[in-house]
Amino acid sequence: METWNDAYSVGVREMDEQHKRLLGYIGALGELLVTRDDELMHELLARITDYGRQHFEAEERLLAQYGYPLEGQQCAHESYTEWMAEANFSAIGGTLALRDIYDYLRRWWTTHILGEDMQYKDFLNRRGVS
Numbered sequence: 625m626e627t628w629n630d631a632y633s634v635g636v637r638e639m640d641e642q643h644k645r646l647l648g649y650i651g652a653l654g655e656l657l658v659t660r661d662d663e664l665m666h667e668l669l670a671r672i673t674d675y676g677r678q679h680f681e682a683e684e685r686l687l688a689q690y691g692y693p694l695e696g697q698q699c700a701h702e703s704y705t706e707w708m709a710e711a712n713f714s715a716i717g718g719t720l721a722l723r724d725i726y727d728y729l730r731r732w733w734t735t736h737i738l739g740e741d742m743q744y745k746d747f748l749n750r751r752g753v754s
């Protein structure tokens with residue numbers, strides 16, 4: 625499920641590439657459920673957080689550039705960022721299981737890409753962005 629496939633394409637190559645990379649990181653995190661490497665887990669969580677932030681900025685910048693209504697996206701991005709800040713903190717304290725973080729990330733990203741992100745596909749494609 626965390627593997628990117630064409631059904632996840634939002635019709636904008638740059639965004640697809642970024643989503644692919646994020647799903648790749650989440651897939652790598654899923655592998656840690658078996659291998660249990662704490663150091664790598666913290667490294668990956670930091671990367672998912674940082675790269676997620678970069679992606680949100682790039683996405684919001686692109687959408688703003690074409691006058692797409694940003695509220696829904698900003699709201700979703702903010703709640704994710706808050707959850708991840710908490711998750712990073714809890715993971716360090718060992719109070720939140722990797723399984724829960726992984727499940728949340730997998731669910732959040734697929735729901736977000738297929739939901740809010742998919743909604744800008746036609747809007748941007750009609751304006752020549754692809």
Ligand SMILES: [Fe+2]
Pocket residue numbers: 639643679683737741
């Ligand atoms: Fe996105």
